[in-house]
Amino acid sequence: MATDTQLNRDIGRTLLAGVERIHETLDSYGLVPTVTNGIALLFVVWTLFPVYWMVSGSLRTRSDLLATPPKLVSTALTVGNYPELFVQRPAFYEFLFNSAVVTVGSTALAVLLGTAATYGFVNYEFPYNLGRFHLPFLVLTTRFLPPIVTVIPLYVIFDTAGLLNTRLGLMLAYAAFNIPFVVWMLKGFFAELPDSIVEAAVLDGHTELGAFFKIVLPMVRPGLIAATIFTVINAWNELLFAVILTSNTNAQTLPVALATFKTAYAIQWELLTVAGTIAMAPVLLFAFLVREKLLRGFTMGAVR
Amino acid sequence: MSLQSNTAVGGHYESALLWVEDHLRWILTLPALAVLAAFFVYPVGRALVLSLYQFDTAGRHFVGLGNYVAILTAGAFWQSLWITAKFMFFAVSFEVGLGIAIAFVLNSKVRFRGLVQTIGLVPLVISPTVVALLWQLLYQNGGVLDSLVAPLTNGPVPWLSDPSIALYALVLPDVWQMTPLVTLIVLAGLQSVPDHVQEAAMMDGAGRMRRLIDVTLPYIKELIVLVLILRIVGTMRVFAKVFVLTRGGPAKSTEVISMAMYREAFSYGNYGRASTMALLLLLIALAITYAFATVSEVEF
Numbered sequence A: 001m002a003t004d005t006q007l008n009r010d011i012g013r014t015l016l017a018g019v020e021r022i023h024e025t026l027d028s029y030g031l032v033p034t035v036t037n038g039i040a041l042l043f044v045v046w047t048l049f050p051v052y053w054m055v056s057g058s059l060r061t062r063s064d065l066l067a068t069p070p071k072l073v074s075t076a077l078t079v080g081n082y083p084e085l086f087v088q089r090p091a092f093y094e095f096l097f098n099s100a101v102v103t104v105g106s107t108a109l110a111v112l113l114g115t116a117a118t119y120g121f122v123n124y125e126f127p128y129n130l131g132r133f134h135l136p137f138l139v140l141t142t143r144f145l146p147p148i149v150t151v152i153p154l155y156v157i158f159d160t161a162g163l164l165n166t167r168l169g170l171m172l173a174y175a176a177f178n179i180p181f182v183v184w185m186l187k188g189f190f191a192e193l194p195d196s197i198v199e200a201a202v203l204d205g206h207t208e209l210g211a212f213f214k215i216v217l218p219m220v221r222p223g224l225i226a227a228t229i230f231t232v233i234n235a236w237n238e239l240l241f242a243v244i245l246t247s248n249t250n251a252q253t254l255p256v257a258l259a260t261f262k263t264a265y266a267i268q269w270e271l272l273t274v275a276g277t278i279a280m281a282p283v284l285l286f287a288f289l290v291r292e293k294l295l296r297g298f299t300m301g302a303v304r
Numbered sequence B: 001m002s003l004q005s006n007t008a009v010g011g012h013y014e015s016a017l018l019w020v021e022d023h024l025r026w027i028l029t030l031p032a033l034a035v036l037a038a039f040f041v042y043p044v045g046r047a048l049v050l051s052l053y054q055f056d057t058a059g060r061h062f063v064g065l066g067n068y069v070a071i072l073t074a075g076a077f078w079q080s081l082w083i084t085a086k087f088m089f090f091a092v093s094f095e096v097g098l099g100i101a102i103a104f105v106l107n108s109k110v111r112f113r114g115l116v117q118t119i120g121l122v123p124l125v126i127s128p129t130v131v132a133l134l135w136q137l138l139y140q141n142g143g144v145l146d147s148l149v150a151p152l153t154n155g156p157v158p159w160l161s162d163p164s165i166a167l168y169a170l171v172l173p174d175v176w177q178m179t180p181l182v183t184l185i186v187l188a189g190l191q192s193v194p195d196h197v198q199e200a201a202m203m204d205g206a207g208r209m210r211r212l213i214d215v216t217l218p219y220i221k222e223l224i225v226l227v228l229i230l231r232i233v234g235t236m237r238v239f240a241k242v243f244v245l246t247r248g249g250p251a252k253s254t255e256v257i258s259m260a261m262y263r264e265a266f267s268y269g270n271y272g273r274a275s276t277m278a279l280l281l282l283l284i285a286l287a288i289t290y291a292f293a294t295v296s297e298v299e300f
Helices: A002-028 A032-058 A081-088 A091-123 A135-144 A147-161 A167-192 A196-203 A208-219 A221-237 A240-245 A254-259 A269-289 A291-299 B011-022 B024-050 B066-073 B075-107 B113-125 B128-138 B144-152 B166-191 B195-203 B208-236 B240-245 B257-266 B271-295
Strands: B053-056 B059-062
Touching: A002 A032, A002 B208, A032 A269, A032 B075, A032 B113, A032 B128, A032 B166, A081 A091, A081 A269, A091 A167, A091 A208, A091 A221, A091 A254, A091 A269, A091 B024, A135 A167, A135 B271, A147 A167, A147 A240, A147 B024, A147 B257, A147 B271, A167 A221, A167 A240, A167 B024, A196 A208, A208 A221, A208 B011, A221 A269, A221 A291, A221 B128, A240 A254, A240 B257, A254 A269, A254 B128, A254 B240, A269 A291, A269 B113, A269 B128, A291 B113, A291 B166, B011 B024, B024 B271, B053 B066, B053 B271, B066 B075, B066 B271, B075 B113, B075 B166, B075 B208, B075 B257, B075 B271, B113 B166, B128 B144, B128 B166, B128 B240, B166 B208, B166 B240, B195 B208, B208 B271, B240 B257, B257 B271
Parallel strands: none
Antiparallel strands: B053 B059
């Protein structure tokens, strides 16, 4: 163990020394800003190009999109692919509707139950705590489970319970998978509240329950918003559960439609790019609107 | 339940409220625990039972530990674990390596840093299913990637149809999607190093290198462990990209563990064998979680 740490440290130092040497060389020519800005620009292009390519593809004709060599910019743009998708695949209305219902429902459930549970875990001692592996830890362990582990028996369970091909079933499954996530995100927020807050509120004449709603919840609002954002994105994007637990338009969501879009003959790229764009657009717009919260959310728990 | 009016003035409402207050810890936690029990504990229990049966056209019949023996002695399970491990190794190495490097670059004086950070969010919020499609379009025969590597190759590259390339063609979209996560987390760590600490070290005559090791590194060490955990767990469950891009092919060269289990259950209808694989994977996942919980200082 000790030698491992030593070894890691040595590797780390060697790497850093290398980086340092490059930095000094560049610095002596005054090139540091050029190189860092160049790398940042490269990162931006690398990140945005695939998205640009799909969105632009949705506005092109098939032959224009699949031309060899590729035309990076098209001169003949058309919006005709959008109505065409819904003409050729009217089920897309249903996929959209299913995705929306399942996302909203599962988010509401996960945030509600997750918030209550986190507050409970943080504020009370539980008789079932066993050393390090107390219950909250086990709840969070489920966060690390590969979902395929539970979804296969879940298929058999849903089959007997009549939950296959229902939005309700999918909603419950997503809620279950997002609760540990909500707990993980909120834990820090609740733990940071001083104990005396609830006590003070009770002395002021609030009940404990009243204190929770009127005083505690408003104080953890940023955490609630972040947890909601992430749950919405998780549910909107999920494929594995949806593809296994649904097999017809009663409950199939957008990701299922996208993953099974190919026909036996070829991919209708001019339509698939439209479908892909429609699936991306809400989350991208949403992410843009809440970008500050999202940035903090991704790094939350990581940085105190 | 205990709604008998046992308070002098309150009546039913007051005593119900009292009951709620007395049992608040359970009222708060039990609903979530019940859902988790129904969707995690019960399925695992059900898998234990299912794993003892063989499913075929004649229905199901009890085989005891037969599924376990069959899976552990045949090569297919180990093969798909090996493919998953390779995917994990390459994806995590590139994501963490590149992610940290880009974080350091962005932490120096870079123009429009806020904008670049926001752009880093883009891949993270897109569905892995759509990410797979983005790349499938780029991998088109004679498409963007082919023309990018054209100077180095003779004609189009069979990105997804050559068994020796396909797995790497799956790693690339994952690297594209998840590298920004590492960058954003590490960058946040770098920015949390207080300026005065850096300045104090500089006053003490510590060179740039010293400062990096003694001042900066302690701030991001835990974060690097955290992103490693997140990405190891994340790549272990890869499914959507494989499902969309290759379905495990060609010649099973990209049949990662979740794809193998999907096929066992839903192509062959053998829920018993698939459940057995699920339980074995569960053991592996628990071992990894336990190892990280023991070794790292990251709080779960």
